[in-house]
Amino acid sequence: MSAIHLQNLVKKFGDFTALKTMDLAIADGEFMALLGPSGCGKSTTMNMIAGMEEPTSGKILFGERDMEGVPMGRRGVGFVFQNYAIFTHMTVRQNLAYGPRMRGAAKAEIDRRVGAIAEMLQLTPLLDRKADRLSVNILQRVAIGRSAIMEPAIFLLDEPLSNVDAAFRAVMRTELKQLQRQFKQTMVYVTHDQLEAMTMADRIAVMDHGVLQQVGTPFEVYNNPANVFVARFIGSPGMNLLKGRPAESDRGLVVDLGPLGVTPPLPDAIAPAVRAARADVLYGFRPEQVAVSDRGLSMPVSFVERIGARTIVHLGESESAVKAVFENDVGLAIGQTAIVAPAESSVRVFDAATGQAIKAG
């Protein structure tokens, strides 16, 4: 009953189109992350689900129920704001009790529910503390508790970890994921941080410029990006993409990269589709799946970043720049020429004109 369906959802602010025809189905109990750079329309989508903004056209269904005209206080959604929006002039108890109190619940009933939710979130010893001097993880729990006490079928979280320092974010991520398991609600989580999306979400909806780019599990969007944007955006560093033209060789179909030479033969699974496409392509592979080899792409080393567990080697420059990530150290120095070969299974090919992935036929 708490599945969410977005159908042909469009949002315009004057001449500016924030969201272009979005279709998305979020299953009951699913943790869906809306991921994208700022201005991609993810927050607009979330605000429309919450009822803070009206869609220009299109439909939002909760289960079977059309949400058009249902005001935000009656949609049964819990919303956790970026800065938590805790009522700082109240105590933790008053914050938790706010929803039931506004709906005129009986005092005994409110006390019982506040007690239960505080117990669940380990807030019981803090109930009578003023809410303006709490640490961030407590604020997060109060914000979640304040919404959860209304037993919403849907939880919306708007970048709740963006104000938290990096070290603490890992703790909060774990806590949040555990809370979701406890509540078993449908959760929609807006973020620009792929690490948050990858670690917590069941599925990720990648968005850019108001267009939904791809929906899939974290592994799907990482391994099989639907287009060039997703390939570059997911992963750090993102996927290497080299412009080239498919060419036949005696070893099979290869990509002619111009001055860089030709690539190793394309995997048999995608070669027929690339051959059929007859277009310029982008040859893509993950930086993590590159090996130093005696046959492959010969490129000068332009920079070496050593960050403990990993070493990132920058090869070539501008249009034909490639990054390679190695575990531990690698015997390459600036100025040397390295011969690198991407693992065959990691190679993805995109149509250079449309940016779409060329998938195995």
Added chain:
Amino acid sequence: MRTVQAKPALRDEGAKLGFRLTLPAQILVLFIAVFPLLMQLYISLTDWSPLSGTGWWNAWSMWNNFANYTDLAVDARFWSALRRTAIVMIVCVPVEFLLGLALATLFADEFPGKRIFYSILLMPMMVVPAVAGYMFFMLFQSGGPVNDLLSAISGMPVTIAWLSDPTLALIAVMVADIWQWTPLMFLILLAGLVGVPEDQIKAATLLGANPWQRFITIVLPKMKTIVIIALAIRMIENFKIFDTLYIMTGGGPGVATETISVYIYKLTTQDLIWGYVAAIALAILIVLSIAAVFAMKRMARAREVPA
């Protein structure tokens, strides 16, 4: 003097140097603030008047053993002026507050023509009080626009003598004060209103609070400090109400609109009993100071909870 928080030796050194450096300013402050106060206290204990033919410093020769203060305690005209001042304050300040709050709530949202209405609304505040006094003096004449308007509405000729009827004169004076000072209340409260965090209001809405509940549970508590400041400013100012009122009615008819300031003004310029005037002014200063200290303590407590 506040002690400086530093190491003992340094603190002594610093405090001494600081005292020496600020000495000229402190003497100036003493001269401006404390000297007139002491002079006033001195004169209030005597029968001195500018007609006594001797300087105020010789007033000790007219020492009257606190007679001014004992007179004050039984001065019916003083007490009725004080009561009237309180009535004006009790009516005007809440009306100005509620009107200002309603207008501020209206102006917190966008609507067409907002900027023009905003400018028009602030205009009464810019009018010189004496000019406002003349405006309302003319508006409330028995052949004036107010009666014309009432005639047009009721369909019968209305000739109410607003400023000659004791009760109506007081009402007219209060209307003028409300007209002139609601804009200030509006301005202060609007500043407080736009400072209320928008996402807390949204959060309250999502939790099912209706607009009235949001206003009572989120908006007003967040504005607490600014509400106290606005009320304190207007109460202190309103207590001293004089210029508009004096031009409209001169305190009359009789003493029907005579407030403390008007009473003091009359005693000073007509009766010339300056010793008595000094006693009244000092008594009021003490009462107002106690009220101000009380208000400031409330404010400090409110500020401990940042919005």
